[in-house]
Amino acid sequence: MSAAASPDGEGESPPNASSARARRFGGFGDLALRAASALVMVAGALGSLWAGGAWFTLFWALAGAAVYWEWEHLAGGRNMIVRLALGALALAGAAALASVGDVEWALLVLVAGAAGVGWLGRSASAADRSGQAGWCAAGLLYAGAMVVAVCVLRHSLFLGPVAILWLFAVVWGTDVMAYFGGRLIGGPKLWPRVSPGKTWSGFWVGVLCGAGAGAGVVAAAVTPGEAPLFPVFALGVAAASVSQGGDLFESMVKRRYGVKDSGRLIPGHGGAMDRLDGFIFAAVFAALVGALHKGSVAAAHGLLVW
Numbered sequence: 509m510s511a512a513a514s515p516d517g518e519g520e521s522p523p524n525a526s527s528a529r530a531r532r533f534g535g536f537g538d539l540a541l542r543a544a545s546a547l548v549m550v551a552g553a554l555g556s557l558w559a560g561g562a563w564f565t566l567f568w569a570l571a572g573a574a575v576y577w578e579w580e581h582l583a584g585g586r587n588m589i590v591r592l593a594l595g596a597l598a599l600a601g602a603a604a605l606a607s608v609g610d611v612e613w614a615l616l617v618l619v620a621g622a623a624g625v626g627w628l629g630r631s632a633s634a635a636d637r638s639g640q641a642g643w644c645a646a647g648l649l650y651a652g653a654m655v656v657a658v659c660v661l662r663h664s665l666f667l668g669p670v671a672i673l674w675l676f677a678v679v680w681g682t683d684v685m686a687y688f689g690g691r692l693i694g695g696p697k698l699w700p701r702v703s704p705g706k707t708w709s710g711f712w713v714g715v716l717c718g719a720g721a722g723a724g725v726v727a728a729a730v731t732p733g734e735a736p737l738f739p740v741f742a743l744g745v746a747a748a749s750v751s752q753g754g755d756l757f758e759s760m761v762k763r764r765y766g767v768k769d770s771g772r773l774i775p776g777h778g779g780a781m782d783r784l785d786g787f788i789f790a791a792v793f794a795a796l797v798g799a800l801h802k803g804s805v806a807a808a809h810g811l812l813v814w
Contacts, residue, residue: 549783550680557662557672562607564662569603572655574780575788578770579647582761585629585640594624595648602652606659611799614659618652654788657795664808670729671808674722674740675747675794679787681721682748686714698752703759711752718751719744726812739814743797747790754789758782 556567576595580588598621605614622645629644630637661675662668690710698706722744726735758781762770771779794811801810 550676553676557669557676560662560669565603565607565659568655568658569600571780571784572599572603572651574771574773575654575784576647576651578773578779578781579650579761580625580629580644582765582767582770583629583640583643583647585631585644587628591625591628591644594621594628595651597621598625598648599652599655603655603659606656607663609663611656611660614656618649618656621652622646622648650788653792654784657788657791660795660807661791661798661811662808664806667730667806667808667812670726671794671798671811673725673729674744674812675787675791677725678718678722678744678747679751679790680718682714682718682751683786684714685717686710686752689713689717699756702756702763706752706755714752715745715748718748722747730812735812736814740812743794743811747793750793751786751790754786757789758785 552567556564573596576599577592580591580595585591598617601617602614602621605611605617625648626641626645629641631640658672658675661671664671686706687710689712690705690707693707693709693713695707695709697704698708698711719741723737723741726740727737758770761781762768769778770781773779795807798807798809798811801814
């Protein structure tokens with residue numbers, strides 16, 4: 509979940525009146541609206557983490573449902589209402605299963621749901637049938653991967669909340685500092701064909717600041733020596749880089765469908781996909797690292813303890 513970055517990536521200004529306002533105030537004219545919306549989202553995410561249990565699962569299931577809803581509307585296709593209902597049920601089931609540690613069953617529910625969604629959304633044209641079905645199915649896997657990942661990371665009595673806080677710090681720190689670094693430093697573009705506003709300066713400022721913020725959270729929350737800071741910082745650099753890749757991936761999806769924002773759910777930010785694109789990739793990366801780390805008793809433990 510991003511903090512105060514721009515709707516379509518670091519350094520890009522909104523169109524029309526917002527663009528004029530941004531130019532008049534050095535590129536930061538719409539920052540107040542984005543910051544206010546970001547504070548509400550951050551409060552919700554932190555509140556769900558503090559509440560834990562069913563509240564945490566519900567919050568992220570709803571976030572996943574918002575992402576899925578936007579993706580399916582971008583993809584279009586047939587049987588939209590039935591697809592949305594089936595996807596919502598699959599997301600709810602996967603979230604409930606992952607929150608109690610039944611990860612294999614959660615993934616099976618997602619895959620089965622995605623197969624059903626793809627079949628329902630397939631094109632009437634034989635030439636485009638498989639492509640349309642694939643895009644429809646991908647939306648559920650995209651949203652569901654985030655839901656399962658955060659529930660897997662949270663499924664630990666003590667290190668679970670720390671792992672989620674680390675993830676928040678890395679992604680939010682990366683987004684915020686990439687925004688300011690790109691606006692203030694400028695320079696060569698990262699990938700202008702995909703995201704014209706992103707710069708290499710913003711990328712590196714964001715990645716290093718995000719990794720530092722994550723290491724700071726772990727240093728404050730964990731007994732010294734239990735989670736060595738160098739591996740945690742290195743993982744933060746990797747996760748922050750992956751989150752930037754998530755931003756670019758979503759920009760590619762939006763360009764495919766010819767839209768600037770995935771939706772209008774969040775004032776000043778666009779849609780849920782616009783705010784969660786980097787977080788989705790970073791959360792899946794963190795969950796995979798934690799789960800694959802040899803000898804780990806839980807994904808959060810495998811992520812932080814080396």
